[in-house]
Amino acid sequence: MRKKYGLFRFLYKLYFGIIYIGIGLLMYPLMFLLIRGDKGIERGIQMKRIWSRILCALVFVRTNVKFEEDLPTDKAYIFCPNHTSYLDIVLMYVIISHNIAFLGKSEILKWPIIGLFFKRGVDIPVYRDSKVKASDCLIPAREELLKGRSLVIFPEGKIPDHAPKLAPFKRGAFSLAMETGIPIVPITFYNNWRLFSDHTDLFGPAKPGTAKVKVHKPLYPKDFKDYVSLQEKTFSIIENELKKYENQR
Numbered sequence: 001m002r003k004k005y006g007l008f009r010f011l012y013k014l015y016f017g018i019i020y021i022g023i024g025l026l027m028y029p030l031m032f033l034l035i036r037g038d039k040g041i042e043r044g045i046q047m048k049r050i051w052s053r054i055l056c057a058l059v060f061v062r063t064n065v066k067f068e069e070d071l072p073t074d075k076a077y078i079f080c081p082n083h084t085s086y087l088d089i090v091l092m093y094v095i096i097s098h099n100i101a102f103l104g105k106s107e108i109l110k111w112p113i114i115g116l117f118f119k120r121g122v123d124i125p126v127y128r129d130s131k132v133k134a135s136d137c138l139i140p141a142r143e144e145l146l147k148g149r150s151l152v153i154f155p156e157g158k159i160p161d162h163a164p165k166l167a168p169f170k171r172g173a174f175s176l177a178m179e180t181g182i183p184i185v186p187i188t189f190y191n192n193w194r195l196f197s198d199h200t201d202l203f204g205p206a207k208p209g210t211a212k213v214k215v216h217k218p219l220y221p222k223d224f225k226d227y228v229s230l231q232e233k234t235f236s237i238i239e240n241e242l243k244k245y246e247n248q249r
Contacts, residue, residue: 008207009204009207010202010203012059012207013202013206015059019055020055023058024051035047041101042099045093045099049094051093052090052091052094053093055090056090056091056094059208060208060209061087061091061195061211063091063210063211063213064210064213065213065214066215067215068214068216068217071098071218075148076098076145076148076149077150077182077184077218078150078151078177078182078183078184078185079092079096079152079187080153080154080155080173080186080187081152081154081188082154082164082166082238083156083158084160084189084192085159085189085192085193085197085198086198087195087196088154088189089102091211092152095215096150096215098150099148099149099150100149101123101124101149101151101152102123102151102153103125103137103152104124104126124137124141138176141153141176142176145176145182153172153173155169155170155172155174156168156169157170159198163193164190164242165242166235166242169231171227171228171231174227174230174231178224178226178227178230184219186219186234186238187213187214187215187216188213188214188216188238188245189211189212189213190212190214190241190245191209192211193205194207195209212245214241216237216238216241219233
């Protein structure tokens with residue numbers, strides 16, 4: 001039975017990868033053209049949103065999302081989800097309707113198709129090999145926030161080896177919030193790691209299903225004395241939500 005499950009997971013991940021790349025290749029010429037010009041960023045986000053919705057439909061992943069509070073799309077937020085799966089990135093475009101930019105590792109610049117968005121300013125690369133360069137990425141991030149654009153920052157900075165248990169949060173998102181006054185919105189992805197685990201683990205958890213998500217109330221920087229207290233509050237909200245979910249299973 002375990003071998004059958006392993007084979008199914010492998011085949012599903014293979015199918016997922018083929019669909020992901022296939023959609024990207026089909027859309028690439030249009031993406032390349034539309035991302036140019038003054039409205040390139042806005043059109044790029046819409047293309048990624050379309051890509052994500054088609055992908056979820058074809059790999060049979062649905063979403064069950066609970067918003068604790070309405071979040072007007074004309075206001076900027078810093079969305080901080082826990083990171084347990086590459087599915088997290090895809091689903092952010094499905095559940096969030098705001099004009100968003102991702103802060104992502106600079107290695108993505110070398111990726112085919114996806115790297116195009118980072119090179120064209122749709123998203124912002126983070127150079128993790130240098131503390132100076134890593135700090136420099138906060139400059140364009142701050143500028144985008146002040147223009148009214150929202151950011152998506154995974155505060156763990158990576159998918160932890162022990163996901164869904166949280167890794168320590170990095171300070172970037174919370175420093176930006178304190179500097180700009182833009183609220184942090186914690187997001188809990190409950191079970192994405194069960195739907196699609198690390199793609200390099202070919203026989204790891206992977207299956208169609210419903211991604212369960214909670215978008216928490218915004219945390220306003222003015223209510224916190226410093227970035228550390230804001231960081232700790234965000235961590236505790238997501239951690240407690242994950243524990244509650246596991247205890248109810």
